[in-house]
Amino acid sequence: GENVEQHPSTLSVQEGDSAVIKCTYSDSASNYFPWYKQELGKGPQLIIDIRSNVGEKKDQRIAVTLNKTAKHFSLHITETQPEDSAVYFCAARLTTDSWGKLQFGAGTQVVVTP
């Protein structure tokens, strides 16, 4: 089955700086890579996703990059703000799983200090 590793487990950044979270996956058959943001006491919120036929995708201050050869993908947050503080999860979905099952990383606690 698919295995997703996520690094770092915690990330502290100054407001205005950039944050980068990296994930690696094991199965080259994976074709869909979402990122979720989870604030305290809430459910994970889908913030951006990328499919295997695309190398990069941006949405305002967040971007995701995918390197299929190396089997890793990253989340980039620019100009961080205190409201970006949360736990971020990456995930991967196998092409062979037509029902949409996701394998999640362990999460990254991001703290943005003013």
Next chain:
Amino acid sequence: DARVTQTPRHKVTEMGQEVTMRCQPILGHNTVFWYRQTMMQGLELLAYFRNRAPLDDSGMPKDRFSAEMPDATLATLKIQPSEPRDSAVYFCASGHIYEQYFGPGTRLTVT
């Protein structure tokens, strides 16, 4: 804004009692997932349904957990009997093809 709703949001119960958690998926979504989140294990997939049919419940302890989808607007997760180790946050998520959208969760405490 279409959202997944879950009830109850919080549940405290004594060991041995039955617990039922409910989920209303987003209208039009045909896949429903149940997850459990703990500090130690992270997000674990318990079961999922496609067009109301159970596809995989291998993540659930079969002797005490059961998941059903009696109709397209309701999914249920039951624990009977509950144990302290079941204390966790239980999330329901719904989706169509790729994206999954999570509900706010049910925080379960079993004493």
